[in-house]
Amino acid sequence: MRRRASLPEAKGVTIRCERLDNTLSRPLQYEAFSIAQNTVGKNMTRTLQFHIEELIPYINWVYFYHAWGVNSEQGREIRAEADLLLARWAEEKRQTRFRVRLFKAHSSEEDILLYGDKGDMHVLPLLRQQSPPYLCLADFLPPVSMPAETMGVFASMVPFRVDDLLGQTLADRLAEASAERGHEIVRKDIWGYAPDEDLTPGDMFAERYRGKRPAVGYPSLPDQSLNFVLADLLDFPSLGISLTENGAMIPHASTTGLMISHPQCRHFKVGTIGEDQLADYASRRGTSPDALRRFMDIA
Numbered sequence: 648m649r650r651r652a653s654l655p656e657a658k659g660v661t662i663r664c665e666r667l668d669n670t671l672s673r674p675l676q677y678e679a680f681s682i683a684q685n686t687v688g689k690n691m692t693r694t695l696q697f698h699i700e701e702l703i704p705y706i707n708w709v710y711f712y713h714a715w716g717v718n719s720e721q722g723r724e725i726r727a728e729a730d731l732l733l734a735r736w737a738e739e740k741r742q743t744r745f746r747v748r749l750f751k752a753h754s755s756e757e758d759i760l761l762y763g764d765k766g767d768m769h770v771l772p773l774l775r776q777q778s779p780p781y782l783c784l785a786d787f788l789p790p791v792s793m794p795a796e797t798m799g800v801f802a803s804m805v806p807f808r809v810d811d812l813l814g815q816t817l818a819d820r821l822a823e824a825s826a827e828r829g830h831e832i833v834r835k836d837i838w839g840y841a842p843d844e845d846l847t848p849g850d851m852f853a854e855r856y857r858g859k860r861p862a863v864g865y866p867s868l869p870d871q872s873l874n875f876v877l878a879d880l881l882d883f884p885s886l887g888i889s890l891t892e893n894g895a896m897i898p899h900a901s902t903t904g905l906m907i908s909h910p911q912c913r914h915f916k917v918g919t920i921g922e923d924q925l926a927d928y929a930s931r932r933g934t935s936p937d938a939l940r941r942f943m944d945i946a
Contacts, residue, residue, distance in 0.1 A: 690764050692748040693837050694886070697825050699737040704848045705824035714816045729817050736807075743821055745803045745829035746886050747906065749838060752798035754785040758931060761880070762795065771876060772931035774869070774917045777924065784867055787909035797838060799906030800880050801860070803829060804898060806887045818900035826902055827851055830860050833906060840908050859912040862904035866916035871895070872932075872942045877903045894942065919944045 711729065712722045719726070750761040750769075759771040775783035789796055803826035805818040827848070834841040834856060841857055850856070861867045863874050871894040877883075878890055881903070889897045896903065920928070922936070925945060929936045 690750055690762070691837070692746065693833075694744065694746045695829055695832065696742040696744055697828055699733060699741055699743075699821070702743065702821055702824040702828055703733060703737075705827045705851070706820050707823065707827075707852050708820075709852075710823070711816060711820050714819070725813070728813055732814060732817055741807050743803065743805050743825035744886055745801070745825050746881055747799050747801045747829060747833050747837060748881055749797050749799045751795040752788050753791045753793075753795050754788040755791060757783050757785050757928075759785050759788055759798065760791070761798065761800075769876075769880060770931070771873075772928060774920060774924070774928060776915060776917055777920060778918065780915075782867075782913075782915045784861065784905065784907065784912070787907050787912040797840075797908065799833060799838065800877055800904070801826065801829065801833075801906055802877065802881050802883065802886060802888060802901065802903040804886060804888050804896075804902075805900035806898070808898075809900070815899065818898075822900040822902050826860065826862075830906065831856075834858070834908075838906075838908070857910050858906065858908040859914060860904060860906050861914065862902050865904070865914065866918075867914055868904060869917050869944065870939070870942050872939060874903060921945075 708719070708726070711726075712719055715722055715725055717725070750763070752762070753760045757773050757775050759773065761769040761771060763769065773783050773785050775781060788798060803822050805822050805825070807818075809815050809818045831844075831846075831851065835844050836842070844856060846855055863871060863877065874890055874894040874896060878888070883889065887898075888901050888903075891897065920943060922945065925936045925939065925943060929939050932939065
């Protein structure tokens with residue numbers, strides 16, 4: 648039985664998927680969108696450090712309160728303590744670290760193909776939804792029959808040690824704030840596909856910028872073992888990040904993921920996958936289904 652799902656057509660993009668039994672194809676059509684020509688296919692790596700005072704406007708306090716199980720009114724006392732700790736860290740000149748690597752990129756069904764500077768190619772296997780609208784993040788990059796476009800991978804981390812719960816909660820927010828600030832610089836300058844962007848931090852929290860920055864662990868990137876792939880691409884050790892055998896990042900206040908600029912890119916939930924998709928995904932990852940099973944929500 649053949650089932651078809653499609654996204655609404657919008658300016659510059661048409662994406663369609665087909666489902667035949669349990670095997671999903673990549674989009675049947677992809678229309679390129681216009682970006683600054685000097686950014687297409689740009690390969691580079693940039694590492695930035697941000698002072699704490701620069702990041703304070705980029706802290707999303709909603710998630711800070713959520714971590715404590717309170718709202719902003721109930722959390723006034725803990726927020727005051729957090730502000731004092733931030734002021735101390737700023738006075739001590741503490742910094743976060745952010746790294747982005749840009750590649751020329753194509754998609755091949757559910758894989759993203761990343762081309763290095765020396766003719767090397769890295770394959771990033773991904774997962775597709777098993778229910779409408781059958782999305783995969785690879786859908787938002789052009790197939791190999793079209794010119795390559797740019798895609799980014801990133802990591803952000805807080806390198807200094809924190810021992811108490813307040814410090815850890817605040818460090819987690821700073822790692823995200825560092826990713827937010829770094830993504831803004833990437834869009835406007837390093838990659839430069841949105842040089843005239845003029846957004847407030849609140850606009851960024853609402854993701855009113857073009858494209859998306861899905862992190863590993865997001866519903867569209869649910870496989871934590873992808874951290875091992877990104878660790879190689881971004882050279883985690885030189886950034887000060889290590890991984891546990893389960894793929895968890897150390898320090899805890901770290902995040903990593905993808906940067907996709909397509910204007911129709913969106914967040915979605917891959918959801919539960921079946922044994923057949925797990926087997927296909929494991930084959931594309933070059934490992935066994937059992938090795939990946941612990942990272943997955945298997946039907």
